[in-house]
Amino acid sequence: MAKVLPFRGIFxxxxxxxxxxxxxxxxxxxxxxxxxxxYYERHPHNIVQVTRGxxxxxxxxxxxxxxxxxxxxxxxxREGVLVRDARPALYAYFQxxxxxxxxxxxxxxxxxxxxxxxxxxxxxxAHEKTLLxxxxxxxxxxRAAQGVTCGHIFMLYSDPERAxxxxxxxxxxGPADLEAHDDFGETHRLWRIxxxxxxxxxxxxxxxxxxxxxxGHHRYEVALQFRDExxxxxxxxxxxxxxxxxxxxxxxFDDPGLLILPTHRLVKDVAGFSAPELLAGLRRxxxxxxxPFPSLSAERRARTEFLKDLKVGESGRHRLGCAVQGMDxxxxxxxxxxxxxxxxxxxxxxAACRRLDVSILxxxxxxxxxxxxxDKVEREQHLSYKRHAEDALDLVQDGESQAxxxxxxxxxxxxxxxxxxxxxxPQKSTxxxxxxxxxxVLNRLSIVP
Numbered sequence: 001m002a003k004v005l006p007f008r009g010i011f012x013x014x015x016x017x018x019x020x021x022x023x024x025x026x027x028x029x030x031x032x033x034x035x036x037x038x039y040y041e042r043h044p045h046n047i048v049q050v051t052r053g054x055x056x057x058x059x060x061x062x063x064x065x066x067x068x069x070x071x072x073x074x075x076x077x078r079e080g081v082l083v084r085d086a087r088p089a090l091y092a093y094f095q096x097x098x099x100x101x102x103x104x105x106x107x108x109x110x111x112x113x114x115x116x117x118x119x120x121x122x123x124x125x126a127h128e129k130t131l132l133x134x135x136x137x138x139x140x141x142x143r144a145a146q147g148v149t150c151g152h153i154f155m156l157y158s159d160p161e162r163a164x165x166x167x168x169x170x171x172x173x174g175p176a177d178l179e180a181h182d183d184f185g186e187t188h189r190l191w192r193i194x195x196x197x198x199x200x201x202x203x204x205x206x207x208x209x210x211x212x213x214x215x216g217h218h219r220y221e222v223a224l225q226f227r228d229e230x231x232x233x234x235x236x237x238x239x240x241x242x243x244x245x246x247x248x249x250x251x252x253f254d255d256p257g258l259l260i261l262p263t264h265r266l267v268k269d270v271a272g273f274s275a276p277e278l279l280a281g282l283r284r285x286x287x288x289x290x291x292p293f294p295s296l297s298a299e300r301r302a303r304t305e306f307l308k309d310l311k312v313g314e315s316g317r318h319r320l321g322c323a324v325q326g327m328d329x330x331x332x333x334x335x336x337x338x339x340x341x342x343x344x345x346x347x348x349x350x351a352a353c354r355r356l357d358v359s360i361l362x363x364x365x366x367x368x369x370x371x372x373x374x375d376k377v378e379r380e381q382h383l384s385y386k387r388h389a390e391d392a393l394d395l396v397q398d399g400e401s402q403a404x405x406x407x408x409x410x411x412x413x414x415x416x417x418x419x420x421x422x423x424x425x426p427q428k429s430t431x432x433x434x435x436x437x438x439x440x441v442l443n444r445l446s447i448v449p
Contacts, residue, residue: 001116001122001123001208001209001210002115002123002155002206002207002209002210002211002250003115003116003118003203003206003328004090004114004115004116004202004203004206004248004250004422005088005112005113005114005115005116005203005240005245006088006089006090006113006114006193006199006240007024007088007089007113007114007239007240007241007245007247007443008084008085008086008088008089008239008241008446009043009084009085009088009089009091009112009313009441009442009443010077010082010083010085010291010442010443010444011082011083011178011441011442012045012081012082012439013080013081013082013083014178015407016045016080016081016082017043019115019256020178020180020439021178021180021181022442023042023043023045023046023047023439024047024182024188024437024438024439024440025046025047025048025052025138025437025438025439026037026096026183026435026438027151027152027184027435027436027438028051028052028138028150028151028438029134029218029437030435031048031051031052033113035051035183036048036054037264039052040054042253045076045081045266046228046335046439047070047150047438047439047442049071049072050069050073050141050148050229051069051070051146051150051151051438051439052142052151053065053066053068053069053072059100062177062283063067063323065145066141066144066145066178067142067144069141069144069145070144070148071143071148071161071165073148073444076349080418081250082315082442085192085269087192087194087198087241088239089189089192089193089194090111090112090113090167090193090198090199090202091111091112091113091191091192091193091441092107092109092110092111092112092171092190092191092193092251092351092434093109093110093112093186093188093189093190093440094107094108094109094110094168094172094176094188094189095107095108095110095112095186095187095189095257095344095434095436096186096187096189097184097187097259097362097434099184099432100267104259104278106259108251108255108257108258108259108434109165109168109169109251109252109255109257110168110249110250110251110252111164111193111197111202111249111250112152112247112248112249112250113247113248113250113267113440114240114241114246114247114248114443115153115155115210115211115245115246115248116244116245117220117223117224117227117244117246119374121249122391123209123210123211123334124210124211124220125210125211125213125419125420125422126212126213126215126419126424126431127212127214127218127415127419127425127429127430128213128424128425128426128427128428128430129217129378129424129425129426129427130217130218130221130307130427131218131378131379131427133223134218135218135221135222138218138219138271139222139225139226139447141224142222142223143313145206145230145444146443146444146445147226147230147243147444147448148432148442148443148444149154149246149247149442149443149444150438150439150442151219151222151436151437152216152247152248152249152436152438153213153214153215153219153220153246153247153248153249153301154213154214154246154249154251154416154432155211155212155213155214155215155249155250155251155437156211156212156214156250156251156252156258156416157206157209157210157211157250157251157252157253158209158210158252158253158254158416159205159209159252159254160252160254162252162254162255163205164202164205164206164252165252165255167198167201167202167205167370170198171191171193171195172189172191173197174191176189176190176191176363176441177190177192178190180440182434182435182437183446184434185369186434188387188434189438189439190440193298195393197228202247203317205235206250210252210420211250212313212414212415212416213419214415214430214438215432215435216248219246220246221419222368223243226243227243227244229243231243232446235378235447235448236447236448237446237447237448238446238447238448239446241443241444241445242445242446243422243445245439246443247437247442247443249436249445251373252445253412253416256433258296258412259433259434260409260410260411260415260432260433260443261387261397261409261430261431261432262387262389262406262407262408262409262410262431263386263387263407263429263430263431264385264386264387264388264389264392264405264406264407265366265383265384265392265404265405265407266383266384266385266386266392266395266396266401266403266404266405266406267366267370267372267382267386267401267402267403267404267405268382268383268384268400268401268402269382269402270370270371270372273370273402273403275320275324275325275327275403277323277369278324278341278369278370278403279327279331280369281365281369282322282331282365282369283335285335285340285364286320286333286334286335286336287334287335287336288331288332288333288334289309289331289332289334290330290331290334291305291306291329291330291331292328292329293329294328298318299397302329303330303390303393305319305408306332307321307389308329309331309332310389310406310408311408314413316340317334317335317382318334318335318355318357318360319332319333319334319335319357319408320332320333320357320360320365320403320405320406320407321333321389321404321405321406321407322363322403322404322406323355323392323393323396323403323404323406324396324402325396325398325399325402325403326381326399330393335348335364338355339366341354341355341360341363342354346423349423350413350418350423351422352418352421352423353418353425353449354416355361356410356425356426356429357407357408357410358407358410358425358426358429359425360427361405362374362377362426365405366383366405370382370403373410376429377426378427383403385428386404387431389406392404392406393406409431410429410430411423415430
């Protein structure tokens with residue numbers, strides 16, 4: 001069950017860093033080389049130097065980005081760029097963002113706390129698969145930087161009555177203690193909750209909750225491994241900042257601000273790729289509707305109609321979008337017969353898991369028609385990802401990808417059902433938006449000398 005603890009968060013000193021927008025970042029796994037460079041140039045104390053540092057020529061076991069991260073963090077704490085709160089607190093974390101439909105802004109409400117680590121058989125559920133390389137990367141950082149947590153493990157819990165949200169609303173009646181804006185212009189606000197009675201009520205409300213990892217699967221599994229390593233060292237700690245708990249942000253499944261975006265797939269450099277063969281294979285299993293654009297002026301109209309019709313599949317029949325290099329049309333794929341999803345698959349996934357749109361894409365298209373096995377997909381061989389459909393379509397139009405496959409978002413009830421049933425979806429099945437910012441609040445082990 002969810003045992004949450006207040007902690008002494010580490011924050012940027014606003015006298016030395018008045019504008020938090022310049023130092024916070026997207027989560028480490030969303031930072032590519034171009035964005036990393038932007039963050040380095042944005043401010044000399046940008047948190048990217050800790051959470052996603054650069055590899056440099058001549059790096060070795062004794063000098064590398066992880067060692068530099070630990071050294072940088074020590075220096076910023078010593079110089080007062082970063083300061084630790086004097087009192088333990090929970091931190092209400094509200095994110096206000098523009099609705100994709102153009103309606104009024106939405107606010108996702110959660111709180112940041114230390115969550116006591118527990119195994120997947122102890123009330124914690126995962127919904128996506130993890131990979132070795134990201135876990136190795138995060139473990140190297142934690143070992144070198146005294147268990148630092150710059151980003152959040154995003155946890156979901158069930159609270160139909162929104163009892164915890166009511167407590168957060170009461171605690172956030174005044175101005176926020178800090179505010180930042182991310183790369184997409186979304187607003188992130190944090191309030192300190194230090195009142196022992198309020199903290200106790202939140203803890204009591206969470207005590208019987210099971211939790212589902214929304215984002216941060218790799219970080220959670222690394223935290224368990226790091227905890228076990230540190231137990232063997234027999235160190236002593238001050239306060240709740242120990243290896244037994246990690247910084248997490250908790251949001252109710254029932255929060256009206258929860259939003260999942262789709263993650264579209266792009267195919268590149270597949271040997272022997274043939275557009276006619278791919279389309280013939282698709283027609284065997286899917287009804288294929290075409291959206292032709294014989295001219296550039298007609299392309300925008302076709303794209304708009306195509307993307308609108310794709311969304312009809314969000315709550316109805318299984319529907320995918322497709323664009324193929326060199327073809328002057330888009331393709332809307334609607335599964336002809338769901339009985340094909342009853343065929344056995346490796347690992348014997350449940351009917352619910354087989355019927356995810358992302359599973360349909362992998363099992364009926366990527367592997368049988370393009371030869372992208374599960375192993376190649378896990379290694380992201382010939383496969384890349386885009387959040388925005390327009391970007392994916394542009395890459396095909398520009399000849400940089402052989403094909404794009406567009407998905408509707410995974411639904412919250414699917415995440416809950418599959419994770420609590422003990423199964424995991426393919427990686428990048430969900431994109432919870434907006435992301436929880438790295439550098440807004442940090443946590444680090446408080447080791448007693």
